Amino acid sequence: MNNDSSSRIAARLREWIAGASPGSRLPSTRSLVAEYQASPVTVQKALQSLTTLGLIESRPGVGTFVRAVRTARPADYGWQTAALGSPQAPPRSASSTMRSTTNDVIPFHSGYPDRDLLPERLVRAALARASRSDAALSRPPAPGLPELQSWFARELGASTPVGVTPPTPSDVIVLPGSQSGLSSIFRALVGHGQPLLMESPSYWGAIHAAAQAGVRLIPVPSGPDGPDPEELARAFETSGARVFYAQPNYANPTGAQWPARRGEQVLDVVRRNGAFLVEDDWAHDFGISTTPVPIAAHDESGHVIYLRSLTKSVSPAIRVAAVIARGPARERILADRAAESMYVSGLLQSAALDVVTQPGWQTHLRSLRHQLQSRRDLLVAGLREFAPQAHLERIPNGGLNLWARLPDGTDLEQLTRDCESAGVIIAAGTEWFPAEPEGPFIRLNYAGPNPGAFPEGARIIGRALLRQAR
Template sequence: MNNDSSSRIAARLQEWIAGAPPGSRLPSTRSLVAEYQASPVTVQKALQALTAHGLIESRPGVGTFVRAARTARPSDYGWQTAALGSPKTPPRSASTTMRSTTNDAIAFHSGYPDRDLLPERLVRAALARASRSDAALSRPPAAGLPEMQSWFAHELAASTPAGATPPAPSDVVVLPGSQSGLSSIFRALVGHGQPLLIESPTYWGAILAAGHAGVRVVPVPSGTDGPDPEELARAFEESGARTFYAQPNYANPTGAQWPARRREQVLDVVRANGAFLVEDDWAHDFGISTASEPIAARDDSGHVIYLRSLTKSVSPAIRVAAVIARGPARERILAERAAESMYVSGLLQAAALDVVTQPGWQTHLRGLRHQLQSRRDLLVTSLRELAPQAHIDRVPKGGLNLWARLPDGTDLEQLTRTCEDAGVIIAAGTEWFPAEPEGPFIRLTYAGPNPGAFREGARILGRALRGASR
């Protein structure tokens, strides 16, 4: 007998159960085998299915009975209102970039690269090896596996110019993803109620982390070449802030990469104010026509707190990142991390380290550069032809996203609904602004699935924009 037979028996028994009072005893398995001319295994599968649906219950040594129906009483959580009080920070809904979609949707919204852009073979092999190693059963040090610390330090040291002191492995604290790192950094270095300068627009997760840390966000306008050094100096002076969060390389969402001169100017302003620069190098592995040039490589006096993640470039399932900090700042961040999660899974660290030290990793990155370039250029060309109302000020030299300005007066909420109804998911730019948006923007990823649908997605977006303008 097969599963169809067990389904047939379950359906017949369900009809019988519907007319039987609660507590009625079902015939024995032996009787059911004889009645339906089925094997005991087939009958057991039918009974298991009915049990899973809550229709019957088995009492060992007694028999199987029709389960009494229980009317669910609505739960009363009103007491929690008084116990919790008002939230310290206003609740913020999950980012559009974290939404899951159906396979047939044209996804321009995601914050993670498509699976085709990941080193899948390397990751699977690394996880298999890590599961057989001591890392699967041992507790790693709070600051991370020494080999993982050394790798992150070496990566930054490779960009350090002659005459500067490269970071040491002991400067590295391994993190379970950069998002938790941002929360720890803001709590350790800024503190509740204190000001934090932050680029505008900027990564929505940094805005979220700042809100949960209770810091006071002070936006600093930032364009295709980064923030104006004079505006930054004025913001430091007027706010009294001692920390500035920024993304100098392939910023999310704009894709901006600061020119060399701008990086030097910003670092000079930070030093002059005795402040910290939290440098989020999230897209280090996603350079296309340029390479990431960390400001931290030019600072050996502890002003730059450097953050780098492997989650997007290795695998979303391997949440491993690191912060590189020097002096007392590093100790404060480590103390915050210990209170938050004690340590990062040694298994994930071992797997991440395995991937990035394989010869195939560099081969993968070279191929990834070409894949991102072709996807980026395809989407840019499609938008300029089919959705010219979505203006791209500058094509990014790396990263995963395009930042498009829309005509003034565009109703973003209506636009996103119209596109979604047509099967295209876009992310409205409002969530990347720490204060009021300076205009209507959307962020579109060229690292999403099915690049063959990019032109169709651009056509739908262009049609929706034309309808919005009318």
């Protein structure tokens, strides 16, 4: 007998259970085998499915019985309102970029690259080796595995110019993803109620982490070439802030990359104000037509707190990142991390280190550069042909996203609904602004699956925009 037979038996028994009283005893397995002309295994599968549904219960040595139906009473959590008090920050829903979708849609909303863009073979082999190593059973040091600390330090040190002291492994703290690092940095270096300068628009996760840390966000307008140094200096002076968060290379969401001169100017402003620059180098491995040079490579006085993540480029399942900081700032961040999670899984650290030190890693990155370029150009061409209303101020030199300005008056909520009903998921730009949005924008990920559908996705966006213009 097959699974269809077990389903048929389960359906018949459900009819019988519906007319039986709670506590009624079901016929024995032997009786059911004879009645339905089925094997004992098939009957057991049917009974197991009913047990899973909570319709029957087995009492070893006694028999199988109809379970009593318990009427669910509404839970009263009202007492928690008084116990918790008012939240320090208004609750924020999860970003639309984290939304899971079915395979029959065109997902332009995601913040992650498609599986085809990951080094799958390297990751699987690394996890297998890590599972057989001591890392599977031992507790790593709080700052991270020394070998992984050294790798992160060497990566940043490779961009350090002559005359500047490169970071050391002891400057590195390994993190379970850069998001947790942002939370620790904002708590440790800014503090509740204190001002934090942030590029606008900026990464939604940084905005969320700042809100949860209770810091006071002060937006600093930032364009394709980064923030105006004079505007940044005024923001430091008027706010009294001592920390500025930014993404100088392939910013999320805009894709902006600061020119080298702009990076020098921003670092000068930060130094003059005795402040910190939190440099989020999230897309370091996603260069297309340029190679990113971190601003942290030019700093040896501890003004730059540098974040580098491997989560997107290695695998979302391997949440490993690092913060590189010097002086007392490092000790404060490490203390916060110890209170938050004590240490990062040695198994994941070992696997991440294995991947990035294999010869195939560099081969993968070279291939990734070309794949990202072809996907980016395909989506850009589709938008220019089918959705010219979605204005691209600049084509990004790297990263994963396009940032499109829409016509004034565009109803973003209606647009996202119209696109979704036609099979395209987009991310409205509102969640990337620390304060009020400066206009209607959408962020489109060109690293998602099925690039062959990009032109059709652009066509659907264009049609939805035309309907609003009528």
